[in-house]
Amino acid sequence: MVVKEEGPSGFQQLLGYRLTEWTEGQAVLELDMDHKHTNRAGVLHGGVLATLIDTACGFAATFCPLPGRVRRVVTLSLTTNFTGQARHGTLRAVAKKTGGGSRIVFCQADVVDEHGKLIASGQGSFRYRSGSEHPEGVAL
DSSP states (O other), X not given: OOOTTTOOOHHHHHHOOEEEEEETTEEEEEEEOOGGGBOTTSSBOHHHHHHHHHHHXXXXXXXXXXXXXXXXXXXXXXXXXXXXXXXXXXXXXXXXXXXXXXXXXXXXXXXXXXXXXXXXXXXXXXXXXXXXXXXXXXXX
């Protein structure tokens, strides 16, 4: 799934993750691991996991069903917990909005490997950008 009106961001193109599910309060990203995603030990770099958590949470907070309109957030804080390792396969980051108010929202995400094993989790707080606090978002 691509946000048709926007296309992929430069960072999304660099890492190669894709948005596969997106509904109100939820989002799923997937990433096919490649050598470019690994650290010196040959395992998935923690920065990639933090990116997947941050990005999936951001999408979970900003669903907008109206064509030509978007919602955006900025990350205020992000906590990550690394619980496993991955060397290959498809990773899946599943995020959901857990609460918040009119300007600040809270989300959490889990990242699992291709066997469903939890390899990272995280939570963050995000602030809606001006106009994005409304479900109808802003014009592109």
